[in-house]
Amino acid sequence: DAKTTQPNSMESNEEEPVHLPCNHSTISGTDYIHWYRQLPSQGPEYVIHGLTSNVNNRMASLAIAEDRKSSTLILHRATLRDAAVYYCILRLSNAGGTSYGKLTFGQGTILTVHP
C-alpha cells in the first residue's frame, strides 16, 4: 500500500487559515486521497476526499498537487473545535483492487489551535 507522510504536529491561532500537508510520493493512479480527523476522546470523522482536482466542502478544502505526490488540507478559519489529529489516507478505488474500503491510518498531525 502507498504510504503517506505528515508532520507530527502543527499549531495555529483561532480564526487564521491552516494548511496541513501530506506527502504521498508512491501514490498510484487509482488511489483516492482521504482526510479524516479525530477530536479528543472521539472516533475519527470524515473531512474530505479527492482524486485529482481540488475539492471544497463545508468543512475544508483539499488542494492536490498536479503530480499527485502531495496534497494539502486547508481549514479556512480555524476554530478551537478544529483541534484534533488529522489523518491523510490513501484509498484504492474498487476498480484497482479489493481494498473493500479499508483505511490505513498513520500517526497523523496533531493540530493545536490557540485562542
Add this chain to the structure above:
Amino acid sequence: NAGVTQTPKFRILKIGQSMTLQCTQDMNHNYMYWYRQDPGMGLKLIYYSVGAGITDKGEVPNGYNVSRSTTEDFPLRLELAAPSQTSVYFCASRLPGVNTEAFFGQGTRLTVV
C-alpha cells in the same frame, strides 16, 4: 439516525476473561470494520466484513473473533483477555464505493488488568 453505536463505553477485564464488544449501525451499510487504537498511535484494522456472513482478517486479528449474522450488527469477541489488548476499540461502517465516507462509533475503552 443514531449512526454507529458501540457498547459498552468503558470496561475493565481481568486477564483470561472474555467479553464481546457490541457494534450496531442503522444506515444499512454493507461494510463494517473493527479498529483498535493504542495511546498516541493511529488506528489498526482488526477485522472487517463486506456483508452478512462474510468476514475477513485485518492487520492485527490475533486474539479476536467476529461474526456478522445481520447487516446491522458486527460484534467483536475477546476470548482470553491479555494486557496487550488494553486499547480503545472503534467500530466503523460504510457503503461500498470509492466516494463513500466511513462513519465511526464513539469507541470502547478497554483495560485488561
